[in-house]
Amino acid sequence: MRSRGLGSFAAGVLIAGVILWSFLTTDVELSRLLSAGPRIADFLGRMVPPDPTVMNEIVKGSAETLRIAILGSLGAVFLSVPLGILASETMVSPAVFRPVRTLLALIRAVPLILVAMLMVGAVGLGPLPGIIAVAIHATGMLAKFYAEAIDSVSRAPIAALESAGAGPLARLRHAIWPQMAPVVARDTIFRFELNLRESLILGIVGAGGIGFYIQTYVRSFQYDKAASVTLAVIAMVVTIEAINVALRRRFA
Amino acid sequence: MKSAIQIDDLSYTHPGSDFRALEHVSLAAPAGQSIALLGPSGAGKTTLLTLLDGRLRGWRGRASVLGASLDPDHPPARARRSDTGFVFQEFALVERSSVLRNVLNGRLGRMSPLRAVLWWPTSQDFELARSALADCGIADLAERRVDSLSGGQRQRVAIARCLAQEPRLVLADEPISNLDPARATEILTLLTGAAHARGATVMFSSHQPDLARRFADRIVGMRDGRIAFDVAVEDLSEAETAELYREAGIPPGTSLRAVS
Numbered sequence: 001m002r003s004r005g006l007g008s009f010a011a012g013v014l015i016a017g018v019i020l021w022s023f024l025t026t027d028v029e030l031s032r033l034l035s036a037g038p039r040i041a042d043f044l045g046r047m048v049p050p051d052p053t054v055m056n057e058i059v060k061g062s063a064e065t066l067r068i069a070i071l072g073s074l075g076a077v078f079l080s081v082p083l084g085i086l087a088s089e090t091m092v093s094p095a096v097f098r099p100v101r102t103l104l105a106l107i108r109a110v111p112l113i114l115v116a117m118l119m120v121g122a123v124g125l126g127p128l129p130g131i132i133a134v135a136i137h138a139t140g141m142l143a144k145f146y147a148e149a150i151d152s153v154s155r156a157p158i159a160a161l162e163s164a165g166a167g168p169l170a171r172l173r174h175a176i177w178p179q180m181a182p183v184v185a186r187d188t189i190f191r192f193e194l195n196l197r198e199s200l201i202l203g204i205v206g207a208g209g210i211g212f213y214i215q216t217y218v219r220s221f222q223y224d225k226a227a228s229v230t231l232a233v234i235a236m237v238v239t240i241e242a243i244n245v246a247l248r249r250r251f252a
Numbered sequence: 253m254k255s256a257i258q259i260d261d262l263s264y265t266h267p268g269s270d271f272r273a274l275e276h277v278s279l280a281a282p283a284g285q286s287i288a289l290l291g292p293s294g295a296g297k298t299t300l301l302t303l304l305d306g307r308l309r310g311w312r313g314r315a316s317v318l319g320a321s322l323d324p325d326h327p328p329a330r331a332r333r334s335d336t337g338f339v340f341q342e343f344a345l346v347e348r349s350s351v352l353r354n355v356l357n358g359r360l361g362r363m364s365p366l367r368a369v370l371w372w373p374t375s376q377d378f379e380l381a382r383s384a385l386a387d388c389g390i391a392d393l394a395e396r397r398v399d400s401l402s403g404g405q406r407q408r409v410a411i412a413r414c415l416a417q418e419p420r421l422v423l424a425d426e427p428i429s430n431l432d433p434a435r436a437t438e439i440l441t442l443l444t445g446a447a448h449a450r451g452a453t454v455m456f457s458s459h460q461p462d463l464a465r466r467f468a469d470r471i472v473g474m475r476d477g478r479i480a481f482d483v484a485v486e487d488l489s490e491a492e493t494a495e496l497y498r499e500a501g502i503p504p505g506t507s508l509r510a511v512s
Contacts, residue, residue: 156344162327163305164417165334165361170368174357178349 047227054213054225058232061203061210065236068127068209069196072134076195077188079139084146091150091172101147107140112198116207127208134195134202141194145187146180153179186248193244200233254319256421256453257281257304262313264299264477273299274311275477281453281470283420286444288464289457291474292497297457298341300474301423304455305338318420334361337419337452339443341426343410345398351409352394355381358416377416384415387446404435408442415446422447424456428463436460440467461493 085091087100115137119129157175166174203211210233217226257279264274274296281287289297302308304317306328315322318335322328337358345354359377360368367373373381385391388408393401398409407427414422427443428436440456444467447454458464464471471488473480473496481492 154347156340156342157346159307160338160340160344160413161357161360163307163333163336163338164358164413165330165332166357166368167330167365170360170365173369173371174349174360175346178346182348 043223046221046223049224050227050231051222051224052228054217054228057213057225058210058229061213061229062232062236064127065199065202065209065211066196068130068134068199068202068207069192071131072199073138073188073192073195075131075135076138076142076191079135080143080146083139083143084150087143087147088150089147090153090155097147101144104140104144107136108144109140110137112137113201113205116202117205120206125206125208130199130202130207130209133207134199137198138191138195142187142191145191146184149180149183149187150176152183189244189247193240196240197237200236254283255280255316256283256285256318257455258314258316259304260314262300262303262311262315264296264303264308264311267310272477274303277313277477277479279472279479279482281455283453284448284451285453285470286448286468287453287455287470287472288468289455289472289474290459290461290464290493290496291457291480292459294476295474296477297474298425299477301338301425301455301457304421305336305423306333330361330365334417335419336421336423337414337417339407339410339414339422339424339427339456341429343406345406345409345413347397347399349398350394351390351396351398351401351412352381352385354398354409355384355412355416358384358413361417380418381412381416384412387415388412388442403430404439407431407435407439411439411443411446415450418450419447420452422452422454422456424454426457426459428458428460436463437466444468461488 083100083104087097087104089097091097112133116130116133119133123129123132153176157179158171161171161175199209201211201214203209203213204215206212210229213229214226214233217223217229259280260278262274262277263272265272277296277300289300291297299308303311303315303322306317306322309325309327311324318332320328320332327333346357349357356373356377359373359381363373363377382391382394385394388411390405390408390412393405393409398406401409407430411427414424422443424443428439431439440463443456444454454468456464456468461471465485465488468485470482470484472482473492475496480496483492
């Protein structure tokens with residue numbers, strides 16, 4: 001008991017120290033907030049009314065973001081099927097699934113925006129680096145989900161098909177797949193929603209999509225146009241979430 | 253008559269434990285016989301059936317099924333696995349697939365590997381599946397999904413899948429343990445009847461001596477991984493059965509009544 005009390009006291013001191021350190025080391029200048037009131041009001045004022053003349057840019061940018069999310073998700077599915085199989089305990093030996101799982105964890109640890117910046121450096125500006133970045137980044141999660149879906153299926157029907165003389169591929173196709181299909185569909189749609197949300201900002205690093213326009217309009221102080229694009233982004237996220245909720249109910 | 257099962261001095265210990273599931277088990281059965289395995293839980297019945305089905309590795313001894321020897325280190329070839337049908341205790345069906353699809357799964361070992369993977373059954377596969385469904389009295393359930401069926405119906409699907417595979421040896425692991433007495437009789441009538449109509453040998457495990465006696469020619473009693481007795485059905489005595497189900501730890505001779 002005594003050592004636990006000591007431990008939580010030490011943890012409290014540590015947390016307080018870290019917070020204090022954050023205030024001391026960065027140039028926070030909280031005083032600036034006080035004088036910024038009128039400027040914030042002015043900034044917000046310039047956003048209304050949103051400028052509707054950028055409709056073309058919004059449609060073009062949204063379509064490109066949607067394409068990046070769709071093709072990136074498709075790429076992630078293609079990568080995740082073999083990697084998911086190689087990361088599953090039931091399909092391969094520990095010598096295979098352990099390193100594959102570590103690789104997937106490393107991929108998950110890198111934020112999408114960082115992958116996108118690297119890809120822009122590698123293949124140049126435009127939607128292509130965005131697609132590749134989404135495909136790689138999403139595979140870290142999706143392949144893990146697929147592996148878990150494979151590992152969660154009931155073993156008995158697999159044994160039954162083995163007993164009937166079915167080979168490993170036929171067992172995968174007729175005993176494992178029917179059990180995991182609804183889980184795979186649900187996880188894939190979930191990941192697609194995340195891909196769409198995350199790819200909205202890809203344009204900021206030059207990897208294509210609607211983010212490019214947000215960046216352009218904010219940088220050139222056209223806040224009314226930036227407001228229109230922001231509203232379009234909110235509308236897209238809300239729509240895709242509503243579609244996803246409806247679909248998820250079907251696979252419940 | 254050709255022998256269907258020929259096993260000699262089989263022993264098996266579960267990996268990672270010292271629990272001896274089978275100890276020096278020997279048994280020979282001619283083709284066409286119907287054998288019931290009796291014995292308490294943990295006696296080694298499921299282990300023996302799984303071994304005969306070619307799905308157990310690392311056992312010692314000699315075993316041959318339908319005239320071909322089993323390898324303790326490798327699974328048998330696909331065609332030989334098809335020759336031995338297995339009815340699983342918990343049915344082992346693909347819950348989200350249709351009844352017909354599950355029965356056709358029994359044909360996978362008979363199809364070419366390409367047809368099996370691409371799911372391209374021949375008209376003969378369909379015919380055999382349909383006739384197995386009819387034999388099991390569930391032709392009208394063909395399009396139903398398995399997860400919408402009752403326990404008795406599922407057991408019929410599991411038997412139909414086994415029959416569709418055209419087995420020459422049918423192994424059934426407690427095929428009636430989840431059923432009420434009326435269903436149990438129906439299922440055993442169906443299983444042994446269909447197997448005999450096809451000239452197949454049957455071995456099923458059970459906890460019910462009365463039903464075993466009705467549906468088998470021969471009763472093999474197992475206890476603690478060993479064969480306790482192996483008799484023709486007319487020679488089975490009450491005392492032998494009672495001894496088999498005697499509570500572990502009570503020395504023989506203390507008051508026993510049949511626990512069945």
